Amino acid sequence: MSLTEISRKKSPWVIHVGTGGCNGCDLEILACLTPRYDVSRFGVMSTGNPKHADVMLVVGPVTIKYKEIIKNLYDQMPDPKVVISVGTCASTGGIYQGCYGHCGGVDKVVPVDVYVPGCNVRPEAVIDGLVLALDILNEKERKILEEKKAKAKGAA
Amino acid sequence: MRTTIQFGPQHPVWIEPLRLKLTTDGELIKDVDLEAGYVHRGLEKKFEWDYNKAAYLSERVCAICTQHHSTCFCLGVEGTMAGLELPRRAAIIRTIMLELERLHSHFLAIGLTLEAIGFENMFMLCFRHREQVLDVFERTTGNRVLHGINIVGGVTRNIGPEMAKEILDFCDDIEKRAHEIERIIVSSYTIKQRMQGVGVMTEKMAKELGVVGPVARGSNVPYDVRHAAPHLLYREVKVTPIVEKDGDCWARSLVRVRELFQSIDLIRQLVPLLDGTPDELFAKSKAMPEGENIARVEAPRGELFYYVRGKKSKELDRVKVRTSTYGNGLGIAPLIKGSHIADVGLITITFDPCIGCFDR
Numbered sequence: 181m182s183l184t185e186i187s188r189k190k191s192p193w194v195i196h197v198g199t200g201g202c203n204g205c206d207l208e209i210l211a212c213l214t215p216r217y218d219v220s221r222f223g224v225m226s227t228g229n230p231k232h233a234d235v236m237l238v239v240g241p242v243t244i245k246y247k248e249i250i251k252n253l254y255d256q257m258p259d260p261k262v263v264i265s266v267g268t269c270a271s272t273g274g275i276y277q278g279c280y281g282h283c284g285g286v287d288k289v290v291p292v293d294v295y296v297p298g299c300n301v302r303p304e305a306v307i308d309g310l311v312l313a314l315d316i317l318n319e320k321e322r323k324i325l326e327e328k329k330a331k332a333k334g335a336a
Numbered sequence: 337m338r339t340t341i342q343f344g345p346q347h348p349v350w351i352e353p354l355r356l357k358l359t360t361d362g363e364l365i366k367d368v369d370l371e372a373g374y375v376h377r378g379l380e381k382k383f384e385w386d387y388n389k390a391a392y393l394s395e396r397v398c399a400i401c402t403q404h405h406s407t408c409f410c411l412g413v414e415g416t417m418a419g420l421e422l423p424r425r426a427a428i429i430r431t432i433m434l435e436l437e438r439l440h441s442h443f444l445a446i447g448l449t450l451e452a453i454g455f456e457n458m459f460m461l462c463f464r465h466r467e468q469v470l471d472v473f474e475r476t477t478g479n480r481v482l483h484g485i486n487i488v489g490g491v492t493r494n495i496g497p498e499m500a501k502e503i504l505d506f507c508d509d510i511e512k513r514a515h516e517i518e519r520i521i522v523s524s525y526t527i528k529q530r531m532q533g534v535g536v537m538t539e540k541m542a543k544e545l546g547v548v549g550p551v552a553r554g555s556n557v558p559y560d561v562r563h564a565a566p567h568l569l570y571r572e573v574k575v576t577p578i579v580e581k582d583g584d585c586w587a588r589s590l591v592r593v594r595e596l597f598q599s600i601d602l603i604r605q606l607v608p609l610l611d612g613t614p615d616e617l618f619a620k621s622k623a624m625p626e627g628e629n630i631a632r633v634e635a636p637r638g639e640l641f642y643y644v645r646g647k648k649s650k651e652l653d654r655v656k657v658r659t660s661t662y663g664n665g666l667g668i669a670p671l672i673k674g675s676h677i678a679d680v681g682l683i684t685i686t687f688d689p690c691i692g693c694f695d696r
């Protein structure tokens with residue numbers, strides 16, 4: 181494991197994006213960050229700035245008005261990045277299926293790596309999802325490094 | 337020189353998307369434009385659905401006041417069904433849940449307000465206390481945030497004698513914790529300095545804009561639906577609206593702090609009423625929803641209003657929701673105008689905005 185990998189695994193920064201959900205899952209994410217579940221003891225830090233974030237937590241079906249913004253946020257995040265869809269409605273549309281105001285789950289707009297089901301999700305499930313996401317993050321990092329090496333070899 | 341700043345839609349102060357377009361002159365805000373609609377899913381259309389399922393849908397308008405939404409919806413539908421009488425025990429259980437929910441919502445609002453002015457430790461403290469309320473929810477309904485116990489005609493879960501005792505014990509515990517929070521907030525010079533005189537809404541303004549809930553009560557308007565149009569058990573346990581005079585951020589927050597104790601007191605009065613009430617939780621209706629009806633409840637953020645029209649079938653004809661943040665939203669722009677950029681987050685957060693409600 182390289183130094184960046186270790187440090188990334190020890191302290192991932194997450195950005196929390198709420199789009200069209202009902203707040204149920206937003207509240208549980210907040211509960212994760214606060215004393216009872218306290219993910220900060222694993223080094224997870226919540227940031228409001230997409231340019232600092234490794235992990236994006238998306239809550240809610242993507243509303244039509246928010247579609248562009250969420251794409252924008254995703255593009256601003258540095259590589260490697262992971263997207264977690266939190267809650268049933270972020271994964272499939274859930275109870276809002278058939279409403280005219282949204283365009284389905286998050287995976288219709290940005291690629292999603294981890295799905296956390298539940299309406300509303302429990303904080304334990306969010307933590308589980310985060311742990312899964314960290315592995316994926318490191319895999320992506322390794323791939324990027326390999327590509328870089330291959331490129332360097334090709335150039336030489 | 338005038339500059340336009342985009343505040344939001346993704347901003348750390350709010351957990352939900354809302355956009356403010358601020359036109360500033362140096363530090364001062366000259367003009368403000370509020371743009372909402374980022375959470376508009378089209379729920380009112382979806383409500384034209386089987387009314388039994390719609391009770392669950394109404395919970396998902398906003399999860400912070402789920403019980404208020406579903407209670408209000410159920411009250412609305414029950415009014416359109418001829419000859420349906422809500423069992424007394426169901427009414428008591430609903431009311432206890434409403435008050436518990438006010439507790440957790442106010443802890444959340446107080447915590448977020450304190451976080452907005454930089455007291456992250458107080459935010460954490462509020463959330464630790466809030467978890468206590470969620471534990472009671474989990475023990476009584478099986479869920480932490482969305483409860484799913486309201487159905488048209490009653491509730492699905494009972495509160496037995498053991499649970500009743502547990503709730504009373506919880507009241508003692510949470511009262512101590514609320515006193516701790518109150519002591520810290522009221523005696524803190526820094527918090528007072530930061531919030532007093534910021535974002536003043538005068539009584540006249542509050543009446544003209546028609547704001548509701550703690551925002552109105554913070555501006556000396558004693559309007560509380562529990563007092564003005566009592567529903568459920570509020571006909572028996574009397575509620576006096578809590579008012580503060582100043583109308584600034586401090587007053588609005590203080591109203592919330594004082595309402596914590598009011599809610600605890602109400603729960604203490606409500607739980608003994610369960611004793612000796614027959615164990616009947618659900619009344620089946622023989623009639624289908626027909627005609628129109630309105631229902632109002634006092635949600636943590638203010639008056640919540642449902643209009644229901646049935647068409648003599650399982651599907652409803654029309655449901656209109658007017659949420660509390662929708663009433664309060666009008667007040668945000670005039671208060672921000674003329675304030676400093678640093679206060680924008682604080683002023684909006686003392687409105688306790690719930691964008692899920694705002695846009696539906």
Ligand code: SF4
Binds near residue numbers: 202204267301399
């Ligand atoms: S999954 Fe359920 S609880 Fe979570 S935001 Fe969506 S509707 Fe709300």
